Amino acid sequence: MMxxxxxxxxPTTIAEALRLMKRGGRRARFVAGATDLLVEADPAxxxxxxxxxxxxxxxxxxxxxxxxxxxxxxxxxEQSEGMRAFAGGILARAAASSGSIxxxxxxxxxxxxxxxxxxxxxxxxxxxLDAQVVIAGQKGKRQLPLADFFKxxxxxxxxxxxxxxxxxxxxxRAAGRRGGERSAWSFQxxxxxxxxxxxVNAAAGVGVDAGGRCCWARIAVGAVAPTPLxxxxxxxxxxxxxxxxxxxxxxxxxxxxxxxxxTDLRASADYRRQMSGVLVRRALEECLEQVAGDR
Amino acid sequence: xxxxxxRLKVNGEPRSWRVAPGDVLLDVLRRENYFGVKRGxxxxxxxxxxVLLDGxxxxxxxxxxxxxxGCDIVTIEGLARGDRLHPIQEAFLDAxxxxxxxxxxGMVLNTKAFLExxxxxxxxxxxxxxxGNYCRCTGYKKPVEAVMAAAAAQCGxxxxxxxxxxxxxxxxxxxxxxxxxxxx
Numbered sequence: 514m515m516x517x518x519x520x521x522x523x524p525t526t527i528a529e530a531l532r533l534m535k536r537g538g539r540r541a542r543f544v545a546g547a548t549d550l551l552v553e554a555d556p557a558x559x560x561x562x563x564x565x566x567x568x569x570x571x572x573x574x575x576x577x578x579x580x581x582x583x584x585x586x587x588x589x590x591e592q593s594e595g596m597r598a599f600a601g602g603i604l605a606r607a608a609a610s611s612g613s614i615x616x617x618x619x620x621x622x623x624x625x626x627x628x629x630x631x632x633x634x635x636x637x638x639x640x641x642l643d644a645q646v647v648i649a650g651q652k653g654k655r656q657l658p659l660a661d662f663f664k665x666x667x668x669x670x671x672x673x674x675x676x677x678x679x680x681x682x683x684x685x686r687a688a689g690r691r692g693g694e695r696s697a698w699s700f701q702x703x704x705x706x707x708x709x710x711x712x713v714n715a716a717a718g719v720g721v722d723a724g725g726r727c728c729w730a731r732i733a734v735g736a737v738a739p740t741p742l743x744x745x746x747x748x749x750x751x752x753x754x755x756x757x758x759x760x761x762x763x764x765x766x767x768x769x770x771x772x773x774x775x776t777d778l779r780a781s782a783d784y785r786r787q788m789s790g791v792l793v794r795r796a797l798e799e800c801l802e803q804v805a806g807d808r
Numbered sequence: 809x810x811x812x813x814x815r816l817k818v819n820g821e822p823r824s825w826r827v828a829p830g831d832v833l834l835d836v837l838r839r840e841n842y843f844g845v846k847r848g849x850x851x852x853x854x855x856x857x858x859v860l861l862d863g864x865x866x867x868x869x870x871x872x873x874x875x876x877x878g879c880d881i882v883t884i885e886g887l888a889r890g891d892r893l894h895p896i897q898e899a900f901l902d903a904x905x906x907x908x909x910x911x912x913x914g915m916v917l918n919t920k921a922f923l924e925x926x927x928x929x930x931x932x933x934x935x936x937x938x939x940g941n942y943c944r945c946t947g948y949k950k951p952v953e954a955v956m957a958a959a960a961a962q963c964g965x966x967x968x969x970x971x972x973x974x975x976x977x978x979x980x981x982x983x984x985x986x987x988x989x990x991x992x
Binding site for chain 1 (some may be wrong): 810812828829830831832835850851852855858861864865869870871872873875877916918920936937939940941988
C-alpha cells in the first residue's frame with residue numbers, strides 16, 4: 514500500500530505514457546508488475562504511470578531472432594514454446610527461477626531489467642544472447658546493447674524514458690557461426706532455493722568446431738558487481754582453445770578476478786567471488802556435455 | 809488525490825468500487841468483506857493473500873487495485889457451491905493439510921490455477937507450484953499430498969466423463985490409496 518500516491522494513470526498509448534511521465538517529472542514512476550515497486554514503496558513516488566495497457570506483452574519471431582515486449586511476464590516467457598527452444602531455453606529457465614508463480618505471473622521482463630538489480634535473473638542470459646533493448650522517448654525510439662543499458666546499482670540508461678522491447682538477434686549472427694559448428698548454452702543460479710533472489714547467477718554460450726575447438730564464447734555473471742557483467746577476459750581464455758577442463762578452469766579464474774562483489778545479508782563478498790567461478794564452471798561443463806552429446 | 813473507479817468481477821459478480829491510487833487489491837478486497845484473502849507479509853513472500861486474477865495466481869498485496877480494473881477475480885469465497893466444497897478444498901480436508909487455516913485459502917487457489925495448467929503433476933512439480941505459499945504450522949507434506957490427491961480425483965472425474973470407471977464418489981471423498989498414486 515502506498516497511501517501517499519496522488520494519481521494512478523492508465524494510458525493506452527506509448528506517446529500518452531511518455532507525456533504523463535514528463536508532466537509528472539521526478540514525482541512520476543512507470544509501473545508494470547509492481548512486484549519490486551510495491552516492496553520498495555518509494556515515498557518520493559507520487560504519480561504512477563501503468564504500462565500494462567500499451568500492447569507490450571508479446572514474444573514474436575523476428576528475422577531469425579526474437580522480439581520480446583517489455584511487459585511480457587516471467588510466466589509467459591517461461592511457457593513460450595519459442596523461448597523454451599531458443600538457445601537451449603536459457604531465458605525461459607531464468608524466467609522460471611525468478612520467484613514464486615504468484616510473482617512470475619506479475620513480474621515483467623522489462624521490469625526485471627529496468628529495476629537494474631545486480632541480481633536480475635534475466636540479465637546474464639540476455640547478455641550472452643547479445644540482446645538489444647529498445648527505448649521509447651520524447652524524441653522517438655532508440656536501440657542499444659543491453660550491456661550499455663546498465664549504469665550501476667538501480668541505474669540505467671533510461672533517464673525517464675520507457676523500455677519497450679528486447680531484441681534477441683539470430684544466434685548465428687551473434688556468434689559469427691560457421692558450418693560444422695555446435696553451440697551450447699547454460700543458465701546457472703545459486704540461491705537457498707531456486708526461486709530466491711540469486712546469490713550469484715551466470716550464463717554461458719559456446720560454439721565448438723568439429724575438432725572440439727572453441728570458436729566463440731559468451732560468459733556473463735550477476736550479483737557480483739554493481740551491474741550484471743559480461744566477462745570478455747574469460748571468453749578470450751576459451752576462444753581458439755579446445756573446450757576442456759583446462760580451458761574451463763582458466764576461464765573461471767578470469768571470472769573470479771573480474772568479480773567485484775559486496776557482502777550483504779545473503780552472502781559474503783568472498784563467497785560470492787568463489788561461487789562466480791563455480792557457477793561459470795558448471796555452466797561451461799553443461800555446455801561441454803551438450804556438444805559432446807551432439808557429436 | 810485522484811480517486812479512481814474500478815469495475816471488475818469478483819467470484820462472478822460484477823463490482824464497481826472507488827479506490828485510492830495507492831490502494832492494493834488485498835486491502836480493497838478485505839474492505840469489501842472478502843476476509844478469505846489473508847493479510848500476511850505484504851511483500852509478496854508468503855502467498856497468504858493469493859487470489860486468482862484472470863485465472864492466474866497472484867499476490868493481491870502486490871497488485872494495485874487500479875490494475876485489477878476490467879479483471880476477473882476469484883477469492884476462496886468463490887469456490888464452494890452452497891454447502892458443497894470444491895474438490896480441492898475436500899482434498900485439503902481429507903489430507904489433514906489444514907491446521908490454523910491461515911495459509912489455506914492461498915494454497916487452495918494456487919492449487920486450482922496449477923492443476924488447470926498441469927492436471928497430472930509429479931510431486932516435484934506440486935512442490936515447486938506451492939513454493940510461494942508459506943505454512944508456519946505443519947509444513948508442506950500434507951498440502952503436497954492434498955494437491956496430488958486433488959489431481960488424482962480430478963483425473964478420475966474426467967475418466968468417468970469419458971466412460972472410464974473410477975472409484976466411487978472420487979470427486980468428493982478421496983480414498984487413502986489415492987494419496988500414494990497420481991504419478992504421471
